[in-house]
Amino acid sequence: MSKVIAAITTSVDGYVVGPDDRPGQGLGIGGERLHYWVMGGPWTYADDGRDTDGMHGADREYFEALTEGLGCGIVGRTMYDAAGAWGGTNPFPGTLIVLTHRTEDQPDPSTGFLFVDGFDAALQKARELAGDATVSLGGGADLIRQGLAADVVDELAISTAPVVPGGGKRLFEGFERDLDLDVLGTWSSPFATHVRYAVKRPG
Amino acid sequence: MSKVIAAITTSVDGYVVGPDDRPGQGLGIGGERLHYWVMGGPWTYADDGRDTDGMHGADREYFEALTEGLGCGIVGRTMYDAAGAWGGTNPFPGTLIVLTHRTEDQPDPSTGFLFVDGFDAALQKARELAGDATVSLGGGADLIRQGLAADVVDELAISTAPVVPGGGKRLFEGFERDLDLDVLGTWSSPFATHVRYAVKRPG
Numbered sequence: 453m454s455k456v457i458a459a460i461t462t463s464v465d466g467y468v469v470g471p472d473d474r475p476g477q478g479l480g481i482g483g484e485r486l487h488y489w490v491m492g493g494p495w496t497y498a499d500d501g502r503d504t505d506g507m508h509g510a511d512r513e514y515f516e517a518l519t520e521g522l523g524c525g526i527v528g529r530t531m532y533d534a535a536g537a538w539g540g541t542n543p544f545p546g547t548l549i550v551l552t553h554r555t556e557d558q559p560d561p562s563t564g565f566l567f568v569d570g571f572d573a574a575l576q577k578a579r580e581l582a583g584d585a586t587v588s589l590g591g592g593a594d595l596i597r598q599g600l601a602a603d604v605v606d607e608l609a610i611s612t613a614p615v616v617p618g619g620g621k622r623l624f625e626g627f628e629r630d631l632d633l634d635v636l637g638t639w640s641s642p643f644a645t646h647v648r649y650a651v652k653r654p655g
Numbered sequence: 656m657s658k659v660i661a662a663i664t665t666s667v668d669g670y671v672v673g674p675d676d677r678p679g680q681g682l683g684i685g686g687e688r689l690h691y692w693v694m695g696g697p698w699t700y701a702d703d704g705r706d707t708d709g710m711h712g713a714d715r716e717y718f719e720a721l722t723e724g725l726g727c728g729i730v731g732r733t734m735y736d737a738a739g740a741w742g743g744t745n746p747f748p749g750t751l752i753v754l755t756h757r758t759e760d761q762p763d764p765s766t767g768f769l770f771v772d773g774f775d776a777a778l779q780k781a782r783e784l785a786g787d788a789t790v791s792l793g794g795g796a797d798l799i800r801q802g803l804a805a806d807v808v809d810e811l812a813i814s815t816a817p818v819v820p821g822g823g824k825r826l827f828e829g830f831e832r833d834l835d836l837d838v839l840g841t842w843s844s845p846f847a848t849h850v851r852y853a854v855k856r857p858g
Contacts, residue, residue, distance in 0.1 A: 464811075464813065464827075464836065466668070466825075466827065612815075612850070614850075615835055616803075616827070616835075618827075618830060618831040618832045618834070619831055624669065631819035631821070632688070632818055633818060634817060635844075635848065638841065640841040641838075645838065645848065645850050649667070
């Protein structure tokens with residue numbers, strides 16, 4: 453069965469977005485700093501990262517290793533909307549399943565997006581599409597927490613950006629399970645510290 | 656003026672202690688896992704770490720670099736009590752100032768502990784005692800937050816243990832300031848990922 457990797461970026465104080473995230477400001481106020489590692493340097497919502505070098509160095513090494521063998525991704529609808537549907541086409545390998553109650557505006561299959569209602573249904577569909585390849589849970593925070601709570605996450609990959617926004621949405625807000633992890637590897641750049649953890653199963 | 660380093664261990668979900676921390680269980684229920692890196696392996700409150708190898712490898716390299724040049728430390732009273740006053744003698748270099756409203760049970764100077772009431776007074780005393788050497792803020796979480804809020808922290812050093820206790824005391828609970836950090840260095844072991852950050856000052 454395909455491996456499930458939950459991957460997300462947080463701040464040092466544990467926020468996946470800063471305050472007031474919304475379309476056009478998908479990572480919240482000052483939240484661009486969370487994704488300097490993605491863009492390869494400082495960027496703003498206004499410049500959309502067009503002046504950066506692009507992902508490079510340890511950040512790229514981390515990302516390429518993480519996405520190698522990715523068969524199908526799942527993201528939450530809020531993330532999809534906040535990202536402006538990545539301009540209308542899925543930028544990741546395979547199909548990107550969008551978890552949403554509002555499936556009536558199903559995108560054309562050529563976009564690479566597929567709207568599915570319900571976590572279990574989304575995961576089942578993702579496993580079907582991925583075959584032996586990896587399924588990723590790409591956020592937001594609630595999707596990651598759902599996956600961890602359902603005991604279906606094999607690997608948790610956290611990129612920590614060197615910023616303390618002091619507010620926003622916390623990755624582990626309201627999560628009360630106790631989990632043991634094993635460090636699989638770390639990657640460090642000026643823009644993020646990436647750690648891949650195996651989630652240990654009880655018993 | 657002496658450099659101030661705030662150093663603390665947290666879980667992946669941002670807790671510095673698990674649920675129900677108290678004397679004899681200073682890191683809360685299951686909280687021993689936060690300090691496997693300190694002990695060099697799994698330990699329990701019952702065995703007090705006597706069967707572990709002691710701190711080693713990347714954990715020791717991190718710790719030695721961090722504490723090199725340490726002149727004086729400050730910890731909160733709760734941490735001091737929860738640690739059982741480290742058996743009655745300060746195990747760290749220099750004097751260890753304990754921030755507490757209850758200074759009437761001042762320990763004998765030979766113990767290496769000094770009770771001081773009030774954060775500003777404690778920091779002033781620590782700077783006096785440290786001279787050109789470093790002042791550390793060693794926790795708990797509220798002390799670290801006080802230092803960050805007062806803009807006196809030059810460096811934040813966070814050790815993240817591969818565990819999600821799902822409850823306890825959050826390092827950044829109620830902290831609403833926005834801070835930019837610079838990654839100074841990272842150290843990785845099976846027991847923790849250590850990152851030293853410079854706290855950037857506005858302007």
